[in-house]
Ligand SMILES: Nc1nc2c(c(=O)[nH]1)N[C@H]1C(S)=C(S)[C@@H](COP(=O)(O)OP(=O)(O)OC[C@H]3O[C@@H](n4cnc5c(=O)[nH]c(N)nc54)[C@H](O)[C@@H]3O)O[C@H]1N2
Ligand SMILES: Nc1nc2c(c(=O)[nH]1)N[C@H]1C(S)=C(S)[C@@H](COP(=O)(O)OP(=O)(O)OC[C@H]3O[C@@H](n4cnc5c(=O)[nH]c(N)nc54)[C@H](O)[C@@H]3O)O[C@H]1N2
């Protein structure tokens with residue numbers, strides 16, 4: 263039988279058709295207007311059956327057999343497991359206040375409806391500490407877009423004449439988006455790629471800027487300089503719809519391509535060529551990505567990139583960058599229930615906490631601070647849902663200390679991960695094909711697509727929504743959680759849109775709430791305090807941040823451990839993602855390991871010769887935080903002087919955990935983002951020990 267749903271094995275949320283027989287997933291393929299041979303492939307989707315039916319899937323709730331430090335588990339039923347968790351919630355609330363309980367949410371269960379349910383549960387319980395991992399993912403970037411023109415834009419690559427890809431590799435991370443880029447390129451659209459690494463897209467680009475890692479804001483400011491100095495901007499749009507042109511001109515004056523080229527490892531003429539190609543080919547869109555995230559400068563860097571869209575008049579134009587038309591939904595989070603004086607542990611980042619009506623809190627680095635240092639106050643109980651912070655959070659050695667120290671740890675995950683190994687109780691969650699939910703991608707623009715359950719739960723696992731609803735009832739929150747099925751909850755959430763789950767099941771291709779409209783600002787302006795695009799942001803300036811990106815100058819230390827660069831001669835580039843794995847996930851799935859059995863460190867041939875390194879040599883890479891060991895791969899697609907370090911292997915290879923190297927002491931002042939993407943490090947070859 264073939265069924266339609268949405269794949270959530272990674273955050274791309276692709277609509278898929280799945281073949282099921284005898285309660286087993288047999289095969290899945292992406293639904294796409296393109297014939298299969300023209301679709302960019304996804305190895306994870308091809309392995310969906312192996313992932314879903316993996317023998318390592320947890321089938322029953324697990325409770326420590328003999329207390330926290332005990333190495334053995336006891337399988338228990340859901341009643342015992344959830345009663346135990348609810349009792350702990352009440353215990354910590356009565357002893358230390360509800361805020362001593364914190365919920366950390368990774369990326370895998372999505373930030374749509376399921377995220378609202380967790381916030382609702384925690385807010386009704388009385389704790390403000392429901393925290394996502396968006397400070398290292400796109401939420402920090404989303405805030406920069408929002409502060410500039412009201413919302414994060416959606417690039418219209420298919421209709422663009424010029425595509426500027428900035429720190430994004432859709433060939434590995436988003437096949438449908440990759441299809442759109444390649445289709446546009448076949449029609450003659452120009453492609454510019456800003457990436458230190460020669461990705462597949464960089465290879466196809468008309469212009470590739472192999473930028474020095476972590477220096478994107480400097481490049482964006484130099485491009486702004488080139489555009490303004492040569493009057494390449496859209497003067498009418500800038501006059502009518504932006505605020506702060508003169509401030510921007512003044513700041514950009516010192517960022518001439520000549521002045522910054524060397525610091526960027528680029529040639530001034532290439533910077534100029536990129537600025538000209540982007541500004542003079544209309545319409546043009548910018549696809550910005552995770553290459554900007556996890557950088558100390560993520561917020562101002564992204565602001566600078568966003569300003570390019572405004573200067574060139576590409577905002578909300580066909581073939582440019584569309585301002586989304588979100589589906590109207592009921593906000594279920596009950597934030598108003600929290601007493602105003604109950605500040606979250608992320609209160610040092612007030613603008614980030616509040617920039618969006620339902621994103622909630624994302625400064626996840628505050629969690630180890632609260633557990634280990636009691637800053638700003640102690641967290642004593644932690645629930646980790648759909649995340650693997652022991653591997654994926656910056657300075658993961660310190661994170662593991664926190665996981666060991668917190669008095670009570672609950673983990674909700676389909677697998678017994680390295681994070682779960684610290685837990686008191688592990689609740690087995692269903693995978694994405696075993697549950698119905700509305701994911702963020704389905705709500706963000708005007709088309710709602712249902713992620714529909716197509717398989718029964720594996721073993722005795724349960725969907726995230728069910729776990730939350732049942733826990734809520736045990737906490738006496740029956741009134742807040744009156745729903746017995748997820749369909750009822752989704753119907754309530756979608757009520758303002760006039761769409762029901764039944765409608766969505768009749769329309770697996772999705773339902774639109776409105777026709778896609780462009781230039782919406784002509785009627786209602788931009789969703790900023792001034793109603794204009796804020797080249798200069800008074801809100802930021804008043805809060806003590808740069809009103810125009812880098813009006814306080816380019817920092818001397820934009821990347822991790824810059825203060826110790828003299829002893830750390832290499833630049834480590836974290837990741838990027840492989841098409842086969844999602845962060846720490848799937849590294850035990852045989853089909854996915856066939857072509858990529860272990861993590862590698864890519865090093866330029868010139869560096870390899872100088873260091874006497876050959877392919878397969880074991881390298882030790884270290885920073886003041888820790889070290890890892892992975893084998894070398896010689897590749898001329900990485901810059902000289904940089905090491906491209908394989909991402910996500912720390913789950914199955916504790917000696918190869920990238921975040922054992924990263925720093926979480928220095929953070930972006932607006933978004934709490936650490937320098938996990940780019941940092942100075944040491945490298946040496948591990949010599950084989952002589953035979954005994
Ligand atoms: N150095 C460095 N650090 C990084 C990154 C990097 O590139 N370099 N990337 C960063 C980014 S962008 C992100 S988003 C984070 C990701 O960090 P995490 O969110 O921790 O990501 P994963 O490793 O994918 O862990 C997801 C967990 O959820 C489980 N899971 C899968 N599906 C479900 C489900 O439906 N329900 C539940 N309850 N659990 C589920 C999986 O088994 C897995 O254990 O890592 C960040 N950290
Ligand atoms: N297969 C797979 N797909 C995924 C995921 C996954 O883990 N695996 N994760 C999902 C998630 S949570 C996310 S956030 C997205 C991320 O999706 P992408 O944004 O595509 O993320 P990456 O591939 O990590 O990084 C993008 C590019 O940034 C480049 N880069 C590195 N440093 C810099 C820099 O300093 N400047 C610039 N300009 N570029 C730099 C990298 O070389 C890489 O080519 O992918 C999602 N899709």
Ligand code: SF4
Nearest residue numbers: 269271272275276304
């Ligand atoms: S890119 Fe692949 S794994 Fe990710 S959602 Fe799409 S089909 Fe699933």
Ligand SMILES: [Mo]
Nearest residue numbers: 369398399400
């Ligand atoms: Mo992410």
